[in-house]
Amino acid sequence: MGRQPCCDKLGVKKGPWTSEEDKKLINFIITNGQCCWRALPKLAGLRRCGKSCRLRWTNYLRPDLKRGLLSQAEEQLVIDLHSRLGNRWSKIAARLPGRTDNEIKNHWNTHIKKKLLKMGIDPITHEPIIGKEDQGLPNDHDHMINSGEAKRVAVISASDEINSCSPPDHVGSGSGTDESSHHDLTDVHDPLMSCLSALENDPTSSWDLFLVGHDEDGSTKNNTNMNVLPIWDESFPLLSDCEDFGVHDFGIDFFNNIDGNMIESWNHL
């Protein structure tokens, strides 16, 4: 049988996109909306694979994309969601407006993973790594766990809200690796979260600002920045209706509502 390749390998350009190609793609999508990706390259006059066009659009050209590093709140949300969803980057990205799965995946692999490892926390299981000396971890990782270094991972005390919007489709995969069941944030037995909760009052952490706020009387409370963590159903009603936050979510209305700022940002490409 065999599947027909998504595009003719011959004559299809690969590698970095030029600004000229970007403009062609943007112009086509603005004019025509996003139709079938396979046909798009020909129609838009691009010598690119349809897949490549889709990727370029979703990961780079989409007007609603945020630029720059993830904020601490976003990073924390990624950690939290990863603890429950695993490497389902698209699902995680769906909870972070303006961020792409690719971006989050990259950020995870290059930043967050290292941070967690440095803290002696397994980035896969989100459990403390104890007594595993041969994993290339710093020798003092146990010390870091006990000293409050690990606290930087942050505490989600707003777990109820987040749990309330857990995607329904991440359960029952049948693989026996249902992350949601044992990484539920409300579960006090979650080693990562309980570890972090125990450390949350350490005033030395550079992440305190967003982890836990301190009232003037010294009592702790959720930092106001925690409010940045979205209560999706309320704050992002549109997103809560979107299983994925992809290009297909932009209909004709979206393109009718493209404003000057978007065009401006594209002009800077």
Next chain:
DNA sequence: AAAGGGAGCAACCGCACCTTG
């Protein structure tokens, strides 16, 4: 100032799932 190495990110690849006829 130049070379080497590491980090970060954009893009590609291939598989899996969904849709359609």
Next chain:
DNA sequence: CCAAGGTGCGGTTGCTCCCTT
């Protein structure tokens, strides 16, 4: 119901930039 096409997703690669020596 099945086969084939279309799309999405996660893993991986490779290029570029920056820092260190």
